[in-house]
Amino acid sequence: MITRDEKIKFVESSKKEIKNYKTVGIVTVSSVPDRLFQRVRNSIGSDGKFIIGRKKLMERVLEGDERTKPLIKELTATSVIILSNKDPFELYGIFKGNALKLSAKPKQMAPEDIIVRGGETSLQPGMAVTELKKAGIDVQIQKGKVVIAKDKVVVAKGAMISSAVASALHTLGIEPFTAVLEPKALIRDGLLFRLETLRITREGMLSDLSSAFAKSRAVALSLGIVTPYTVVELVTKAYRSAVALGTEAKIYDTGIIERLITKAAGEAHALEGLGAS
Numbered sequence: 001m002i003t004r005d006e007k008i009k010f011v012e013s014s015k016k017e018i019k020n021y022k023t024v025g026i027v028t029v030s031s032v033p034d035r036l037f038q039r040v041r042n043s044i045g046s047d048g049k050f051i052i053g054r055k056k057l058m059e060r061v062l063e064g065d066e067r068t069k070p071l072i073k074e075l076t077a078t079s080v081i082i083l084s085n086k087d088p089f090e091l092y093g094i095f096k097g098n099a100l101k102l103s104a105k106p107k108q109m110a111p112e113d114i115i116v117r118g119g120e121t122s123l124q125p126g127m128a129v130t131e132l133k134k135a136g137i138d139v140q141i142q143k144g145k146v147v148i149a150k151d152k153v154v155v156a157k158g159a160m161i162s163s164a165v166a167s168a169l170h171t172l173g174i175e176p177f178t179a180v181l182e183p184k185a186l187i188r189d190g191l192l193f194r195l196e197t198l199r200i201t202r203e204g205m206l207s208d209l210s211s212a213f214a215k216s217r218a219v220a221l222s223l224g225i226v227t228p229y230t231v232v233e234l235v236t237k238a239y240r241s242a243v244a245l246g247t248e249a250k251i252y253d254t255g256i257i258e259r260l261i262t263k264a265a266g267e268a269h270a271l272e273g274l275g276a277s
Contacts, residue, residue, distance in 0.1 A: 007057060014051050014081075015064035021049075021083040023091060024068050025186035025193075030078035032181050036100045040181050043094050048084035055079070070192055074185045088186040092198040095182050101175035106163040110155040114169070114176045118150040121172065128171050135168035 002010075018024055027050075029037055041050060051061065055077050062068040062081070071081075084091050104114070116137055123129075123146040132139045138149035154165050161169075169176065186193045213229075220230045246256035247263070 002054075010053055011057055011060045011064070014053075014058075014061040017049065017051070018061065018065055018068060018081075018083060021085055023082075023084045023086060023088055023186055023188045024062075024065075024071065025082045025084075025088075025091075025183045026071050026074040026079050027082050027095075027181065027183045028076060028079050029181065030076075033100065033102070033179055036098070036179050036181055039100065040095055040098045043098050044082075044084065044091075047086060048082060048091070051081035051083065067190060068187060071185060071187055079184070082183060082186075088188050088193045088198060091186065092183060096180065098181070100179045102177040102179050103175050104161045104166045104169050104177060106161060106166045108161050108166075108177070110157055110159050110161060111177060113153050113157050114155040114161075114165075114174070116148060116152050116154050116168075116172065116174065118148045118152075121146045121148060123171065131164075131171050132168050134164040135162075136164075137168060 051058065053061075055075055058075055058079070058081055059072050062072045062075070082091070086094075104110075120142075125141050125144065125146055129139050129141070129146055132146075132148070135154055137152055137154065140147045140149050154168070155161050182195055183198065184195055186198065217227075217229055219225075220227055221233060224234060226234060243255055243259070245251075246253055247259050250260060252260065
């Protein structure tokens with residue numbers, strides 16, 4: 001049981017600690033393997049710190065600094081406070097980079113189609129073959145080696161994983177699940193970065209910008225809106241339309257008269273051919 005004095009000491013020391021860091025955030029650790037938390041903790045190292053305590057005490061810690069008060073509503077009973085001087089996106093990258101692959105357990109739902117690829121394995125003939133066959137995998141013994149005959153979807157996305165399949169995946173070293181510890185929210189320089197914002201990547205942003213540009217350019221072209229990105233195509237289109245209209249109406253003008261002469265010469269040649277026949 002924590003004494004009142006210990007609670008006061010925890011809150012006061014944590015308040016002082018927060019003032020030494022530019023980035024403060026909330027991380028939810030429920031349902032996260034302890035080894036994943038330790039892995040992230042080790043990666044952050046001396047560049048950051050976690051404050052772990054009861055929700056009520058951590059609320060008081062955050063109340064002690066005006067800039068961290070917005071984080072109070074992000075706290076849950078399974079939250080910890082992260083302190084760092086790293087940029088929020090850089091800090092998120094550390095969390096993301098420490099994702100942990102996990103084995104399948106019976107009765108879990110497949111996050112995606114779980115596929116066992118065909119080919120030679122490093123398994124020795126014996127019980128392993130029996131396990132794979134129980135999971136419906138086509139297994140053969142070729143030259144003393146265990147070979148999977150062809151690719152097979154052993155569990156479709158959203159389907160339940162059976163005990164037989166879980167055992168076979170474990171035997172093959174296939175880990176279809178990924179555990180990721182992610183900050184729920186980070187605050188720095190008065191700006192609050194929620195998880196959906198932190199997940200934005202440079203590649204994804206460039207892809208979205210490229211797609212938006214292509215769509216807006218197509219709309220501008222269809223409406224005849226002149227911009228630095230549409231003017232060449234619109235002028236080219238207008239020129240071709242004008243030439244086609246001028247040729248059809250037999251307007252004697254530069255760029256059209258040559259076409260009319262060529263057309264007339266062709267028609268005259270055709271008439272000469274008819275006369276000769």
